[in-house]
Amino acid sequence: MTTHQNLPGYVWAAMEDAPVREVFPGIRLRPLWRGESGAGAYVLEMDAGSCWEGVDVHDPGPEEVFVVSGVFNDGERDYPAGTFIHAPAGSSHVPQSAQGCTLFLFYPEG
Numbered sequence: 886m887t888t889h890q891n892l893p894g895y896v897w898a899a900m901e902d903a904p905v906r907e908v909f910p911g912i913r914l915r916p917l918w919r920g921e922s923g924a925g926a927y928v929l930e931m932d933a934g935s936c937w938e939g940v941d942v943h944d945p946g947p948e949e950v951f952v953v954s955g956v957f958n959d960g961e962r963d964y965p966a967g968t969f970i971h972a973p974a975g976s977s978h979v980p981q982s983a984q985g986c987t988l989f990l991f992y993p994e995g
Contacts (some may be wrong), residue, residue, distance in 0.1 A: 900928050910936030912980075923995025931957070933985035942977040946994025955986030 897920060902970075903915035911932035918926040926989070950957070950970040956966045960979035964970060972978065974994070 904981040909938045925992045927990040929988040931982040931986050936981040940977045945973045949991040951989040953987040956984045957986045
C-alpha cells in the first residue's frame with residue numbers, strides 16, 4: 886500500500902506542543918491547524934466549574950465538536966466523552982463544564 890504523507894499540505898500537531906491561550910478563566914484553547922481557506926482545528930480544555938463568558942455564536946460557519954474526555958454542557962444538556970456535536974452556522978450556545986472536559990473543535994469555514 887502506498888501512502889502520501891509526504892505530499893504538500895500533510896501536517897500533524899501534538900497537543901502538548903500547541904501554544905495555549907486562556908480565552909476565559911479555566912478555559913484554554915490550543916490551535917492545531919489552520920487551513921488557507923480559514924478552516925481550523927483546535928483543542929479546548931475546560932476546567933471543572935468553568936463557563937464561557939457570554940454566548941458563543943457560530944459565524945461564519947458551523948462548529949464540529951468531539952468530546953474527548955469529561956462531560957461538556959452547551960447550556961442545555963450534558964454530552965459525555967465520545968459524543969459528536971454539529972452546531973450549524975448561526976447557532977449558539979453557552980459552553981460550560983461542571984466536571985471539566987477536553988474537546989476537539991473543527992471549523993470547516995473558519
